[in-house]
Amino acid sequence: DAKTTQPPSMDCAEGRAANLPCNHSTISGNEYVYWYRQIHSQGPQYIIHGLKNNETNEMASLIITEDRKSSTLILPHATLRDTAVYYCIVRVVSGGSNYKLTFGKGTLLTVNP
Amino acid sequence: GAVVSQHPSRVICKSGTSVKIECRSLDFQATTMFWYRQFPKQSLMLMATSNEGSKATYEQGVEKDKFLINHASLTLSTLTVTSAHPEDSSFYICSATRGGAGGISYEQYFGPGTRLTVT
Numbered sequence: 723d724a725k726t727t728q729p730p731s732m733d734c735a736e737g738r739a740a741n742l743p744c745n746h747s748t749i750s751g752n753e754y755v756y757w758y759r760q761i762h763s764q765g766p767q768y769i770i771h772g773l774k775n776n777e778t779n780e781m782a783s784l785i786i787t788e789d790r791k792s793s794t795l796i797l798p799h800a801t802l803r804d805t806a807v808y809y810c811i812v813r814v815v816s817g818g819s820n821y822k823l824t825f826g827k828g829t830l831l832t833v834n835p
Numbered sequence: 836g837a838v839v840s841q842h843p844s845r846v847i848c849k850s851g852t853s854v855k856i857e858c859r860s861l862d863f864q865a866t867t868m869f870w871y872r873q874f875p876k877q878s879l880m881l882m883a884t885s886n887e888g889s890k891a892t893y894e895q896g897v898e899k900d901k902f903l904i905n906h907a908s909l910t911l912s913t914l915t916v917t918s919a920h921p922e923d924s925s926f927y928i929c930s931a932t933r934g935g936a937g938g939i940s941y942e943q944y945f946g947p948g949t950r951l952t953v954t
Contacts, residue, residue, distance in 0.1 A: 756942075758945075760879075763926070763948070763950075764947055764948060765839075765841075765928045765930070765945035765946050765947050765948045766879065766928070766930075766945045767945065768942045768943070768944065768945075771942070809878075822869060822881055822884055823869075823881070823930075823943055824881070825871075825878045825879040825880075825881075826878060827878050828878065
């Protein structure tokens with residue numbers, strides 16, 4: 723699976739949009755971009771994923787550049803409960819049992835009051 | 836939907852004893868389950884992948900005789916840390932996926948984790 727690069731930390735004011743970048747310049751055509759987050763001492767939580775089109779759900783929006791070499795996760799109105807480590811992961815969606823995720827260091831997002 | 840539970844949430848054991856951690860998918864059938872380990876201030880490291888009814892596949896460097904994984908049903912996987920030592924103290928997290936026919940890969944749903952402390 724392709725490698726991703728994320729800033730180690732970011733700050734955001736409560737109520738403002740949080741934009742978390744991710745570089746994945748070696749992404750292959752059959753690799754999806756996934757985002758998970760981990761609140762302290764909890765298991766990771768799935769947020770969103772996409773292939774090439776922008777995606778939106780109740781938690782966040784995912785913007786993928788046209789060349790697919792980078793993406794941005796957007797939390798439209800960050801709250802204190804969004805403080806967590808956010809992981810950007812690219813992975814092949816293939817047949818068989820190759821569903822494993824490889825976690826990098828992620829971005830620690832701190833939402834400040 | 837897609838809830839995964841772990842039991843226990845915390846366990847303290849003495850060095851040399853064995854500890855079993857359970858991972859259950861509560862509202863779906865998990866064809867594949869994963870076990871991760873996370874040390875303080877570090878990211879999750881995959882330990883092994885298990886498919887129901889077959890032997891687990893361990894990642895490089897993970898001792899299969901020390902970390903016994905059983906995936907006997909589509910809703911339950913267990914991780915047994917045998918002869919635990921203080922260096923095995925960590926946060927153990929499982930995840931489950933429904934997998935799917937035709938190569939469709941569903942999201943992984945994670946359990947809340949188990950904090951193991953070996954004294």
